[in-house]
Amino acid sequence: MRQLPRILTAVRRTALQSVPTIVGIVILNFFLLRLAPGDAADVLAGEAGAATEETLAALKAKFGFDLPVLQQLGTYLWNLAHFSLGISPRYNQPVAELIAERLPNTLSLMGAALGFALLTGIALGAVMASFAGRVPDKVLSVLSLLFYSIPSFWIGLMLIVLFAVKLGWLPSGGAETIGAGFSGGEMLLDRARYLVLPAFSLALFYVAIYARLTRGEMLEVKAQDHVRTARAKGLSPFAVATRHVLRNALIPVTTMAGIHLAGLLGGAVVVETVYSWPGLGRLAYEAVLGRDFHVLLGILLLSSLLVVAINAAIDILQAALDPRIEVR
Amino acid sequence: MSALLDVRGLSIAFPKATPVRDVSLTVEAGETVALVGESGSGKSLTALALLRLLPERARIASGEVLFGGRDLARLGDRELRDVRGRDIAMVFQEPMTALNPVLSVGDQIAEVVRLHQGLSRGAARARAVELLDLVRIPEPQRRVAEYPHELSGGMRQRVMIAIAVACSPRLLIADEPTTALDVTIQAQVLDLLDALRRDLSMGLLLITHDLGVVAEWADRVAVMYAGRKVEEAPFEVLFATPLHPYTRGLLAASPRLEAGQHCSVGPLNEIRGSIASAAGEKGCAFAPRCPLARAACRIAVPDLVSIAPGRLSACPVTTAAPVSEACHAAPVG
Ligand SMILES: Nc1ncnc2c1ncn2[C@@H]1O[C@H](COP(=O)(O)OP(=O)(O)OP(=O)(O)O)[C@@H](O)[C@H]1O
Numbered sequence A: 001m002r003q004l005p006r007i008l009t010a011v012r013r014t015a016l017q018s019v020p021t022i023v024g025i026v027i028l029n030f031f032l033l034r035l036a037p038g039d040a041a042d043v044l045a046g047e048a049g050a051a052t053e054e055t056l057a058a059l060k061a062k063f064g065f066d067l068p069v070l071q072q073l074g075t076y077l078w079n080l081a082h083f084s085l086g087i088s089p090r091y092n093q094p095v096a097e098l099i100a101e102r103l104p105n106t107l108s109l110m111g112a113a114l115g116f117a118l119l120t121g122i123a124l125g126a127v128m129a130s131f132a133g134r135v136p137d138k139v140l141s142v143l144s145l146l147f148y149s150i151p152s153f154w155i156g157l158m159l160i161v162l163f164a165v166k167l168g169w170l171p172s173g174g175a176e177t178i179g180a181g182f183s184g185g186e187m188l189l190d191r192a193r194y195l196v197l198p199a200f201s202l203a204l205f206y207v208a209i210y211a212r213l214t215r216g217e218m219l220e221v222k223a224q225d226h227v228r229t230a231r232a233k234g235l236s237p238f239a240v241a242t243r244h245v246l247r248n249a250l251i252p253v254t255t256m257a258g259i260h261l262a263g264l265l266g267g268a269v270v271v272e273t274v275y276s277w278p279g280l281g282r283l284a285y286e287a288v289l290g291r292d293f294h295v296l297l298g299i300l301l302l303s304s305l306l307v308v309a310i311n312a313a314i315d316i317l318q319a320a321l322d323p324r325i326e327v328r
Numbered sequence B: 001m002s003a004l005l006d007v008r009g010l011s012i013a014f015p016k017a018t019p020v021r022d023v024s025l026t027v028e029a030g031e032t033v034a035l036v037g038e039s040g041s042g043k044s045l046t047a048l049a050l051l052r053l054l055p056e057r058a059r060i061a062s063g064e065v066l067f068g069g070r071d072l073a074r075l076g077d078r079e080l081r082d083v084r085g086r087d088i089a090m091v092f093q094e095p096m097t098a099l100n101p102v103l104s105v106g107d108q109i110a111e112v113v114r115l116h117q118g119l120s121r122g123a124a125r126a127r128a129v130e131l132l133d134l135v136r137i138p139e140p141q142r143r144v145a146e147y148p149h150e151l152s153g154g155m156r157q158r159v160m161i162a163i164a165v166a167c168s169p170r171l172l173i174a175d176e177p178t179t180a181l182d183v184t185i186q187a188q189v190l191d192l193l194d195a196l197r198r199d200l201s202m203g204l205l206l207i208t209h210d211l212g213v214v215a216e217w218a219d220r221v222a223v224m225y226a227g228r229k230v231e232e233a234p235f236e237v238l239f240a241t242p243l244h245p246y247t248r249g250l251l252a253a254s255p256r257l258e259a260g261q262h263c264s265v266g267p268l269n270e271i272r273g274s275i276a277s278a279a280g281e282k283g284c285a286f287a288p289r290c291p292l293a294r295a296a297c298r299i300a301v302p303d304l305v306s307i308a309p310g311r312l313s314a315c316p317v318t319t320a321a322p323v324s325e326a327c328h329a330a331p332v333g
């Protein structure tokens, strides 16, 4: 790891460079969200049923919705500079707190889904490449096409029908057994049981993508001269496939996985809704319905931070996998 | 005593073509045999077939590859893997692409000694440094951690050679090891191969299209044309009295041999035409380009006949009248 010092400077530089980008994203989102009709006060008043003009005006004044837009933006940015994401009118709770509650659930869902998708996708792709053109390859190709084209909400519903309703093996929704009071290993196991189905539903699409990508890349690498050198050394087909072919094929696959992480956050909205998974995706969905702009802005800000962090991580990972790439 | 490597009647087929036909070849321990022929004559396929490294659609259609009393063409996969890299090693033409770009050169050398000699990680690393030193790479301690893209072409070819000789093989197959290199580097690499052959008493099968290379390093020369061996002789004999018109053409076309070569017809020494003309030829594949061709040549493929011990040629015309139609001038001397 001769590149470690360079990696550190690269991280610092990325962090500095991303500040203006993120401020830009916040401002853009702020105006975009204003395009939707109504605000949180309207929704709250509407839900209350019998709100008078006066109570509505009082609500708006309380959250500052009666001020000019630019002034509202100024206040928001001012708060942001002091590391405050504002308060949610709907939950009557600081946005940062709300997000912090949900973030671990979403991260564990995304992590589990991506991890599963990568492991399974790469393994399937490697098998497909080893049997290219023969029966296992063809069967898996059809299967991956299916995974690719079936929408995740439908897969989610079908999995619930099968594993939760018919077989009763796994819970159909939620993130943990409420009131069970588990701790330690039992708690982890309980959470894992709740995680399996949503993570699987979210992952299938990506399994298909990584399998096809890995297959294609491996076949391409296989035709390269250095693979013949490896065979001439007397290595077994397995050692050639893993150490020499797969190792090279992984470089584009990791790039792809990094690009997908942001998309995974979007896909999480659907899956979290189907499985009533208490994550950020559902919070965002509820925030849209409730016109809870502060919460939405907070989530969007967090997503953009996440994307910046992921891109930096991918750059570093790539440099580690491919010595020809220098950390810039 | 039988030869170290004894290839008998090797034919290599693709689904629609048979680019190598009935090639026989021997290499003795400690001997350098050159396999010469222009591009497309089937040299690389022949070399790859010896270790069954042929491209996917190609197969050995017939013939035997005898090595140490076993037929490598029919050996089990596992046994063959024990031969590869340990008893027979190979150096390829393209040093730019023949090394894995994402593994350090040390790892790539260590891999083969760990596999065949069961060395530990640390011992293999130390051995890699030794081997880099053996192939005369300066600062091996530092180079061992570098990646192929950090090395020059000549250095990479030295690394390839280090990998090849790591387990002291009994036979080294070098497929145009210097074609991709600068002229000055070429001689160094060939010198190195020759020194290693002597020190490790390996047999060396040196594949080249450059007869200049043969002159300095080979004991014996086999000439291939369009997938067949057309002539074979000890190198002095071949240079003094080449029999096959194709060999004569090759010698005449080799710029480095001009001074000592008396077979040139004129200043323009190229063999006219291309090897592609051999396609579909019923008789002698060289007939479309051969200045001595006659009607009889196009009827049947001429047999490779033994003229003297170790001396074979597949041209009845020049075999029958070697002196009158061979060199215009006196032999070298
Ligand atoms: N993958 C392949 N598919 C079909 N034909 C092939 C393939 N590889 C080689 N051939 C045929 O085999 C013939 C011999 O090829 P080979 O690579 O052995 O030649 P060579 O003598 O090593 O030439 P060079 O000096 O270019 O390396 C070529 O003319 C080509 O037509």
Ligand code: SF4
Residues within 6 Å of the ligand: B244, B245, B246, B284, B285, B286, B287, B288, B290, B291, B292, B293, B294, B297, B302, B314, B315, B316, B317, B318
């Ligand atoms: S057999 Fe005939 S065509 Fe072939 S090399 Fe001899 S003279 Fe030329």
Ligand SMILES: [Mg+2]
Residues within 6 Å of the ligand: B043, B044, B045, B093, B175, B176
């Ligand atoms: Mg070749």
